[in-house]
Amino acid sequence: MNTLAEENYLKAIYHLSLNDLSVSTNQIAAALCTKAASVTDMVRKLADKELINYEKYQGVTLTAVGEKIALQIICKHRLWEYFLVEKLNFKWDEVHEMAEELEHISSVELIDRLDKFMDYPKHDPHGDPIPDREGKFKKHELRPIASLKLNEVGIISGVRDHTPGFLQYLEKQQLTIGKKIKVTDIIEYDNSMILQVEGTITHISREVAKNLLIVI
Amino acid sequence: MNTLAEENYLKAIYHLSLNDLSVSTNQIAAALCTKAASVTDMVRKLADKELINYEKYQGVTLTAVGEKIALQIICKHRLWEYFLVEKLNFKWDEVHEMAEELEHISSVELIDRLDKFMDYPKHDPHGDPIPDREGKFKKHELRPIASLKLNEVGIISGVRDHTPGFLQYLEKQQLTIGKKIKVTDIIEYDNSMILQVEGTITHISREVAKNLLIVI
């Protein structure tokens, strides 16, 4: 098995890999609030275990094995988040830190039972897909609301920003997962948008429109 | 907050304190599968934090603060065990190791919600009492079946031995928490006992009779 620190590195590298093909030492250091020198050490260790590909000064990528482990941790994280929201009635902005601890509980049987207990959810409370035990999941095609044109419609299905502040704002505006929206106006001046959200009208900034994701 | 190792030491010292007033270095080492030298180091550290009372060569006792922390961990352990058995349908002999990890999840709010979700259970699946957030709980008076005389009755309410093997044996013999028993015979030769357990008849050894606890 891998240590807590190793698991956190693999997870961070996985998330960073979604934006860039290769992940730099500094990127990892920033993501984990640690120093570049520490990252170099750990990255060498993970490369020795063949969980990542690493060439000095060239950044890292996950190997197939490393990616699978990262996805297993992410699977656990998202299942626990679902549990916390659906069973224990936490709000979607409250669960991240707890899931950050729970994701490291090792028992596979526990995760299987938890999955069954919740009837095999496919998405966590923020709309992120929950991988299966093999790390497989269909990555649905989400687009930011900002990419919509006038009168286009969609269903809110995810967020690009997971910070509590953003999630609380969305909750207050009723901009939550599953809501149907329609773009009723786009303000040229600042690219802000007027949305119709199941009856009510909401005005969102360009910033929000970029971080709120929909399926059409 | 305390580290994982510190929490495990406090918990071990608490459990050992139930049998002895003062707990020795070797006892702790045995309980945690570590070496006496390691215990001496950690014990000095816990004494510095005023979680235990420690005089060289004299063994240790928990301070009020240390005991409270130990009981909070035990509370979490037992609540998680209850969850695993009652919600995820694990057997009572399968949950210890998982609870051993889950008990270190830090969120107090999580424990409050979990407690509420399960409607505030008072005992874990093995009959052990679940302390409240302040570490308080009524220690019910349990006695081993071995202490009963002919024709006396009781309700199975706890076990003194928590090993999977013993628990599996009890399960197979239907000797589970809540069952009403009556001593219908005591074999002089080996002090084994014949029990009537809700209709059926079971023969248990002296060894089992000492480790199976009842209330009258």
Add this chain to the structure above:
DNA sequence: AACAATTTTTAGACTTGTCTAAAAAAAATA
């Protein structure tokens, strides 16, 4: 192409928790 700025790595140190081997204290025994 040469210099400056940035990124990454190396070197050496520190903390936590562990270990072994040896010394010291306490307990048991004769």
Add this chain to the structure above:
DNA sequence: TATTTTTTTTAGACAAGTCTAAAAATTGTT
């Protein structure tokens, strides 16, 4: 009481993971 046995502590070492400061490599700029 003296001696042996057991327990506990000390001393020194090690692995994991982190850090700072300095060196090396890469990238950017004129």
